[in-house]
Amino acid sequence: MPRKVIEASTAVAEAVKFCKPAVIPMYPITPQTHIVERISEFINDGDLDSEMIHVESEHSALSAAIGSSATGVRTYTATASQGLALMHEVLFVASGMRLPIVMNVANRALSAPINIWNDHSDSMAARDSSWIQLYVESAQEAFDTTIQAFKIAENKKVLLPIMVCLDGFTLSHVYEPVDLPQQSKVNGYLPKYKPSNILDVKKPVSLGPIGYPDSFMHFKKAQQDAMDNALKIIKKSNSEFKTRFKRSYGNGLIETYNLKGAKFAIVCAGSICGTTRVAVDELRKQGIKVGLIKIKCFRPFPKEDIIAACKKLTGVAVIDRAVSFGFEGPMFTDLKAAIFNEKKKPLIHSFIAGLGGRDVTKNDMLTIFKKISKTKKPITEWLLD
Known part of the structure; x- marks a missing residue:
């Protein structure tokens, strides 16, 4: 090739x-x-x-x-x-x-x-x-x-x-x-x-x-x-x-990165997944167990795959680069609905980021991981600063 x-x-x-x-x-x-x-x-x-x-x-x-x-x-x-x-x-x-x-x-x-x-x-x-x-x-x-x-x-x-x-x-x-x-x-x-x-x-x-x-x-x-x-x-x-x-992207629906043994994960889609990988690597080197769940297929929504990926997690931050005005981020809504009936499920947090081309940086990811690891209440936040 x-x-x-x-x-x-x-x-x-x-x-x-x-x-x-x-x-x-x-x-x-x-x-x-x-x-x-x-x-x-x-x-x-x-x-x-x-x-x-x-x-x-x-x-x-x-x-x-x-x-x-x-x-x-x-x-x-x-x-x-x-x-x-x-x-x-x-x-x-x-x-x-x-x-x-x-x-x-x-x-x-x-x-x-x-x-x-x-x-x-x-x-x-x-x-x-x-x-x-x-x-x-x-x-x-x-x-x-x-x-x-x-x-x-x-x-x-x-x-x-x-x-x-x-x-x-x-x-x-x-x-x-x-x-x-x-x-x-x-x-x-x-x-x-x-x-x-x-x-x-x-x-x-x-x-x-x-x-x-x-x-x-x-x-x-x-x-x-x-x-x-x-x-x-x-x-x-x-x-x-x-x-x-000789190439694949997870199972075609979602792709996980460093999720083994992770307590916390970021869920996102598109190019910011690469930025998230860098943040995950940095935190893993510090002994902090975090991972990435990449949404490759948003429709149809891979409900069962999301349930399996989130099963052992304590907290999940969903980063949406869109908003359903009057409610919340579309991926956040769907992920919550997917795991709603599960007896054991992580705390789900919503972050709206990167609208209109605003940069979503490695430091943003590090900050998100830090926030979700220290709270017992769901976070809803727009990354404006």
Whole structure:
């Protein structure tokens, strides 16, 4: 495998090239732009045989992706922030029609005030749209997960669209070493897409027709069942990827770091997991037993894996880079709900951090570990200083 030092956005574009989507509807938006620019260069240079559709908005980009996927071809797009917000109406159409579209989201804050920097408010606002959501920590993981996403989405037991989320600028514009495999190895892992129900003039069907009250709930239950199936398929895809490429990310749903013997842990997602690892290493050298639980898959939420990871912990700090206004952090809410019925469970603390690109530093992590190790009451705090 050749190893190259490339931008994470380029790593994503390389992954897309390896997966060979037939149609790529695109509308550029910061900080997603480098992804689509690089893909367009691949197409222009003849390295990728795909049809890129230049549309007038993100709403149109996803609408075109829906039409493309409905005809039975592998389809990809990408967006960020206000672009994802503009897509919101049709997110539900893509998932409701069971279309395995893969979309990278270069996570960026939602305005107002206008902000082009990173947090998770854009994708977290779409968490109930029946899209699978996977969050990545590094350029290599962004590359690997984008390839895995096509395999997961196109599985007959899933058939749901997927967002692969990478932190805008903090990761999307960072250069890191990335191992790029041979095309033949990717072909062996990701077979050609074989759709079942498609728009075909020779065999006319209606896709996405009106759902009457006697059938609508059955469609929604089928989507929920597909989400449940995805938990197993994500694990399986991660395991198969490890066999072929010698890399994996926990079990594909969560990844733990130095959790053995730990009393306290931080739960987070995205690039700040790397910062947390550094803090964990520093405290471990001091004999303080702490660890990391990285949420790789946020939807479907890996309830059983979270329960198992938290079983022996005394305290857990959940760091959210988004907030559900009027309540609390989305990951914090879900983690609390996951362990609610357990007889033995840790004290759960909520920290809102890194909104609008504010740095979340190693010292922040050290401070959080210090706070949760000294209290017997739950903490809810915004890291503002």
